[in-house]
Amino acid sequence: MDKIIAEGEVNRNPIIKLIDVEIGYDYNQPLVKIPDLEIFPGEIVAIAGPSGVGKTTLLRTIAGLVRPISGMLEVCGATHPSKPVRGSLGYVPQRLGLVRHTSVIHNVMIGANAGHNKSLRSILTSEEPKFSSIWSKITSKDAKKHALSAIESMGLTEKLNEPIRKLSGGQQRRVATARTLAQQPSLIMADEFLSELDEETMKMVLNEVTEYIRNSDAALLVVEHDISRAKSMADRLLVIDDGRVNPFISEVTAIEVKI
């Protein structure tokens, strides 16, 4: 297995580090084995593979919703996902997880508040918490500002107060992406976040997300069943294979593939 890491990135701390991790819901029957995976700031990594192989489960494990069966899993330097770590994880589930009865701005504000929590916590736990900075965090409209700019970048400004259930599938997907961007996380996990979008919107969303990843040194881990699309957007490609792609393998393993 060969890693494609640009020069100078070797010394940086990885955002995600997985060593010999087995994942799945049944302890006796692990779905996927991941020998080694490290994701560094500024990288876009796509997970591809046939359906039902465990791509989403891998994402849920990294998000801390499912416990790994064995192995070492480190996210943002912590082995167990605690609240401060989780505040810097953005997650776009396949079914989006939007609050359907409320407006677009409410949903994006959920993400913005999660990010706000994180920054407030980091100020409170810093060595010398300054009262003025805490006060400015509590009273400032930072969260609202982030939410509005995320909605604008997704082109949903006109739908600001529209209830989610009245939006189309693609628009809902953009709301979920805006929610993650408003959170300003250091790792975005997105599950098929480009499906249901037309060609133009897809490019726009991808551009915005990529720009965010490159500018703020975050990482993007994206599940994509379409391998050609995955290759076009990602720096690295992780293929989870149960023998349907490469018939010579004996166990379900995540393999890095050169692009």
Add this chain to the structure above:
Amino acid sequence: MKRNVVSFVGPLPFLLYFTSALLVMYILAPQKLALYIISAIPIMIISLIALSIIAIMISSGNYLIKLSLLSTILFSFWIFNEMVDGDWGRLSGSFENLLIFFSESLWPPDWSVIEPQAYPVCTVYPLFDFTCSTAWIGLVETLKIAFVSTVFGMMLSLPISLLAARNLNYWGVSYIFRFILASFRSLPSIIWAIFFVILVGFGPLSGVLAMTVYTVGYLGKLQYEAIEGLNKTPLYAAQAMGLSKIQTAYQVVIPESANDLISQAIFMFEYNFRHGTVIGIVGAGGIGYYINLYLKFLQYDKVIAYLIIIFIVVLIIDLISIFARSFFTEGGDTPRRQSWIGVFLPSAMLRSEK
């Protein structure tokens, strides 16, 4: 669309038909009304049993389900026979007793209950002098008790139900709060009313306290079941994003289940009004106080007047509640608003019109 038999034979048209027939009989031949009711009762019972058996036969295709339902019905008849202990002869005199009780004590109703009381002196404009009557005062007090206890109960039950929902808490926490809710619910509101009458004395205060306690137990159960029925994905997303429990509760859980919560609160108000008429009997305020009073004086004609008033008001509040709740219950994603006519007719009849 496939229509089933049960939706056509809804209880509401049956009731309307029955009451209108009684009204016509009362106008034509007031003396024979009791006889008419008595002859209608066995026909009603037999037709209901026959209808339920037919409904079972038609609705389920599975032979085993049919057999088990039929045997359940037969089994309950057998148990009933055991309890009566062969003394079916007791039924023989009952019709005559009812006839005598009805024609001599109950009918006609004494409508003096909606006339103003002699004391305190009524000072309102004569057209509105019914507002000084015992029936009006009792009804308004029952409505007040129901409203206040529903709001108080909702304020208390919402945080408890958030703690009792298994998808938001560790199982230990949720079981403790479930136990609390179940203990509130285990006694009917009339027993709570007896307790609170002993604690704080007669009057609406004890009624409000009793109804509030029962509302917390009952509404809390409805609420945590609604919360547990929520879609899991928004909760997972909130968990992964690192929202705190309180933030998850008021940003995700409550907005997502708001429709259910509002609909349940309206239902609870309706329920509290119906039960508020009963708690007055133990002295906890409301119209039940006057019913109890006239029962003790054996003035059954006044009692039946109160009962008819309660029946009409409960029916009106039921209909308003169904109409109000239809704004908040959803079929699929788009809310289906019910028309006024839809409140009065069963849904199958409306569908056939279109």
